[in-house]
Amino acid sequence: MRRTDELNLAHLKAAVDEAAHASLSGAGLDLRVLPSDDRAASDAWAQSVARGFLDRERSDEQSAHSFESAGSRRRLGVYDPSGPMPEVPVGTFASWIGDLSVPGDAEVTACAISAVTVAQTHHRRGIARAMMQGELNTAATLGVPVATLTVSESTLYGRYGFAPAAAAANWRIDRRRAGWLGPLPSGRFDYISRERWAALAPALHERVRRHAPGELSMPASHWTRFARTHPGAHEPGAVRAVQYTDDAGTVTGLVLYTVQENHDDYTKSGAQVQWLVADGPDAYAALWHFLLHLDLVGELRAGELSVDEPLWWLIADQRAAQVSVTDHHYVRVLDVPAALEARRYQAADVIDLTVTDPLGHAQGRWVLDVDESGQGSVHPLTGDSPQGAVRVGLGVQELSAAYLGGVSLATLAYAGRIETNDAFAAARVFAWPVPPRLSYWY
Numbered sequence: 001m002r003r004t005d006e007l008n009l010a011h012l013k014a015a016v017d018e019a020a021h022a023s024l025s026g027a028g029l030d031l032r033v034l035p036s037d038d039r040a041a042s043d044a045w046a047q048s049v050a051r052g053f054l055d056r057e058r059s060d061e062q063s064a065h066s067f068e069s070a071g072s073r074r075r076l077g078v079y080d081p082s083g084p085m086p087e088v089p090v091g092t093f094a095s096w097i098g099d100l101s102v103p104g105d106a107e108v109t110a111c112a113i114s115a116v117t118v119a120q121t122h123h124r125r126g127i128a129r130a131m132m133q134g135e136l137n138t139a140a141t142l143g144v145p146v147a148t149l150t151v152s153e154s155t156l157y158g159r160y161g162f163a164p165a166a167a168a169a170n171w172r173i174d175r176r177r178a179g180w181l182g183p184l185p186s187g188r189f190d191y192i193s194r195e196r197w198a199a200l201a202p203a204l205h206e207r208v209r210r211h212a213p214g215e216l217s218m219p220a221s222h223w224t225r226f227a228r229t230h231p232g233a234h235e236p237g238a239v240r241a242v243q244y245t246d247d248a249g250t251v252t253g254l255v256l257y258t259v260q261e262n263h264d265d266y267t268k269s270g271a272q273v274q275w276l277v278a279d280g281p282d283a284y285a286a287l288w289h290f291l292l293h294l295d296l297v298g299e300l301r302a303g304e305l306s307v308d309e310p311l312w313w314l315i316a317d318q319r320a321a322q323v324s325v326t327d328h329h330y331v332r333v334l335d336v337p338a339a340l341e342a343r344r345y346q347a348a349d350v351i352d353l354t355v356t357d358p359l360g361h362a363q364g365r366w367v368l369d370v371d372e373s374g375q376g377s378v379h380p381l382t383g384d385s386p387q388g389a390v391r392v393g394l395g396v397q398e399l400s401a402a403y404l405g406g407v408s409l410a411t412l413a414y415a416g417r418i419e420t421n422d423a424f425a426a427a428r429v430f431a432w433p434v435p436p437r438l439s440y441w442y
């Protein structure tokens with residue numbers, strides 16, 4: 001069995017954290033892990049999550065789908081026995097074990113977190129904090145090196161040591177103005193059913209995601225969500241699916257997009273890329289060429305792109321694109337040696353690293369020794385710095401922000417967020433030529 005699968009089982013079976021349980025018990029609340037076979041508990045939990053994210057009540061068919069697709073998710077509920085609906089959780093939390101791509105076509109095991117909600121009737125009493133701290137303890141105890149999440153509000157998770165580690169670029173392109181400098185596609189395009197798209201996409205994503213630090217192995221339930229093939233999907237027929245087949249006859253690119261018709265002027269209709277995956281530059285250029293030549297479309301929009309998107313260099317007029325950048329994938333280092341040894345580095349050097357962590361998981365002092373091949377080894381350090389070592393002192397948030405190479409340590413030093421005797425030497429080690437990204441939300 002792969003390590004991720006073993007960890008997944010241990011993670012699913014782990015008891016709730018004792019400290020979290022005790023603190024919520026003191027407030028008259030009960031923290032529980034949902035049994036995977038309890039349909040009623042699953043339905044109530046899904047309703048609470050829907051309410052927390054301002055969604056409508058789940059239909060029976062949606063609840064059934066949530067139950068069937070919960071799979072490898074560990075789901076927590078906080079229950080208030082004194083309320084009129086004690087079976088409906090007032091707090092929810094989900095997590096699972098995934099693989100996070102890190103610099104060097106490598107990956108690290110991650111505890112991905114989602115569905116954190118607390119009912120309006122019970123908010124600001126420390127329920128979210130108890131769940132988060134407890135689940136970070138559980139992940140750390142199991143030996144998971146990092147935790148990850150995407151956020152509804154950017155101010156929520158820094159207090160637990162998370163930092164934005166991969167930004168997202170969101171594009172609006174004036175399609176007619178953009179022009180094209182790239183190669184002309186030589187392969188073929190075909191519309192395919194959404195079901196076929198959902199069947200082809202997982203393998204293609206698995207082939208390419210390791211090359212992009214910040215990507216996370218896709219939760220299985222996401223494919224039907226993208227393709228809107230799950231029960232109760234919003235406007236399923238609005239999504240168009242296209243495959244690109246290269247000259248060798250291999251499907252190397254897939255895209256899903258929606259269109260918004262403009263009744264006042266059809267030629268000003270809009271298109272929104274829902275998700276695009278391309279295995280290599282030929283498929284990448286081909287799919288963007290296809291999208292930039294959609295008839296009747298004035299503006300093309302695409303989100304969760306890289307901040308260094310090759311598309312910028314394929315279009316002839318860069319001012320045809322308006323690009324905004326937002327924080328997107330948050331990372332929290334839990335185990336410093338395991339996390340740092342999982343990635344590769346750009347320059348050989350020796351770093352004397354001191355990390356502070358209010359929650360304790362990443363607290364300590366280590367030497368990171370990077371060899372000429374970019375491989376780092378990490379050892380605890382006490383006493384004097386090794387001869388010639390670059391000294392870096394930083395908090396767990398700053399370490400997590402720089403972990404995927406998304407921000408330079410020189411930038412963090414200039415912003416007063418880290419202390420070092422040689423910001424540029426430290427930055428050269430942690431830098432990576434491919435900026436991190438995450439192509440979806442979870």
Ligand SMILES: CC(=O)SCCNC(=O)CCNC(=O)[C@H](O)C(C)(C)COP(=O)(O)OP(=O)(O)OC[C@H]1O[C@@H](n2cnc3c(N)ncnc32)[C@H](O)[C@@H]1OP(=O)(O)O
Binds near residue numbers: 159
């Ligand atoms: C990974 C994800 O799932 S992201 C999705 C997060 N969930 C949502 O956005 C759904 C709507 N919001 C909610 O359900 C709740 O308001 C939550 C989950 C964000 C917070 O739950 P609560 O139980 O009220 O939080 P709790 O009382 O434990 O507060 C913990 C800390 O967060 C702070 N906090 C809580 N809500 C917010 C907020 N909206 N903005 C900034 N800080 C906040 C509190 O002040 C507290 O700070 P402190 O402990 O450092 O003093």
